[in-house]
Amino acid sequence: MRNKELLFEAQTLSTDGSEELLSVSHLTGVGPRSEKNVTMTKAESLDGYRVVEQGDLVINTMWAWMGALGVARHAGIVSPAYGVYRPRPSAPFEPRFFDYLYRSTEYVMEMNRVSRGIWSSRLRIYPEVFLRMAVPMPPLEEQRAIADYLDRETARIDTLIEEQQRLIEMLRERRQAVVHRSVGGLDRIACRPTNDSWWPKLPEGWAPLRLRRVIRGLADGPHFSPNYVDEGVMFLSARNIRVDGWSLDDAKFVSEEDYLEFSKRVVPEPGDVLYTKGGTTGIARVVDLDFPFQVWVHVAVLKVRRDLVDPHFLAYALNSPPCYEQSQLFTRGATNNDLGLTRMVNIVLPVPPLEQQRQIIATLDQQTAKIDTLITESRQFIELARERRSAVITAAVTGQIDVREAA
Known part of the structure; x- marks a missing residue:
């Protein structure tokens, strides 16, 4: 059976946008936006949004290739850019079954195959294509x-x-x-009071210093999205940096030419400390990679004063609860988190x-x-x-x- 024998495209639009706004995720399917952690800015007016009835199939046209679709369990409205498909009255349609089916890996892969677009991240599946697709019908x-x-x-x-x-x-x-x-x-017996609220007591010979005092320079990566390539120089963002290790499986790559251009701003080297400043902020890791790479705007490269601090100690200190809490207080933005370079340098850490x-x-x-x-x-x-x-x-x-x- 073809989807067109089971479903038809529903094109009813909201007249005043008063219905509940729904979100479509590749992780959780279709549900009320209010119940999901959505960072994208909500439109000022929801007039003209597509009406969704309970049991409708909703497809995020631009993200269907990664599974952003599902059968709605709530009535509401979605972006007019989404596809809304309603079961035909006579069709045998169990919503739970088709939610599992359409979001299954095999069916998403098939949608990916028939989607159209120049780049893999810009593929779209159009209604006429989706409705021609075959669908199992037990x-x-x-x-x-x-x-x-x-x-x-x-x-x-x-x-x-x-x-x-x-x-x-x-x-x-x-x-x-x-x-x-x-x-x-805190594991040492003798401590003395300090005048710092973050580190009120420290052992003798230790000092609470601002980050600016223990680095000789810092810079972030380009403030725009570069053109990514399949093979080239690795290009790291905040999501690639974890406290307990690198997460490079989904790392992107840039051309050699872009790498050289970005290197005019900063060159990450072994012994530097990378510090996340966008998205997930306040995570530090010492560079121990043995190949060239570059970073995006969401990552700061700290050039360490090794006469004052060991890079590994600096990373441990920045990842400690008091420093992490400071990083969150210095982070600005409701949707696009940013730990600015001029703010992060005021983070106070203990220096033995x-x-x-x-x-x-x-x-x-x-x-x-x-x-x-x-x-x-x-x-x-x-x-x-x-x-x-x-x-x-x-x-x-x-x-x-x-x-x-x-x-």
Whole structure:
């Protein structure tokens, strides 16, 4: 069967925009925008937005290739740029089954194949193309049985994922506590009062200094989105930098020419500290990559005064709770977070003598390595669970699982 035999394009528009605004996500499907963490600015007027009824299929035309679609469980309105498809009155349509089907990996891949656009990130699926696509059509009772089975199985997997996510959060809190105790001298007996509210007591010989005092320079990357290429020089953004390691699987690349042009502004080198200043702000990591790369505007490159501070100690200090809290207070913007260069340099951190810094680094490297290993194992479990979830959905909606036997 073709989608056009099951659905028709609904084109009713809101007259006053008073209906509930819905959001379409590749992670959570279709639901009220008010219940989701949406960072994009809301339009001033919602007049002319498309009306959505409960049970309609909603497709984000520009992001369908990554699975931004789903069957609406709430009535409301969506952007006029979205596609809204309503079940034909006589069609056997179980909303839960088709929500699983249309969002399955296999069907999203097929939509990706038939979408049109010059760049992969700009692909669009148009109504006439979507309506010509084939769609499986099991009997209504079987649709319900498959949906019931998938509700149970996905709920079980989601519970396991949530448990691992809570474990990761607990491990991160444990890591922060360990780092705070060491870089703040809280594990030392003799401390003296300071005049700083962030570090009110520090060991003898330690000083609370602003970040500007321990660096010889800082700069961020280009303040625009460059032209990305499939092969070239790695181009890092805030999402590629984590406290416990690099996240380079989705790193982008720029041409050699752009790399040289951006290098006129700053050249990241081993021993520098990268500090996130856009999106997720306040995360520091020492550069230990053995290949050239560049950074976007959301990353600051700190050139460290090594006569005062070891780069690894600086990263630990910046990632400690008091410094992270300062970074959040210095972050501006309701939707586009920005930890400006002129503000971040006012973050106060404790600075021990260099020899004590190195001792602290050695201790923390050993302690955090154990925690980071557990975090990595939990992340791998979550990744495998999500792959299992996707495989179960695809197998069920394509008839590869007899849900009556599996029940």
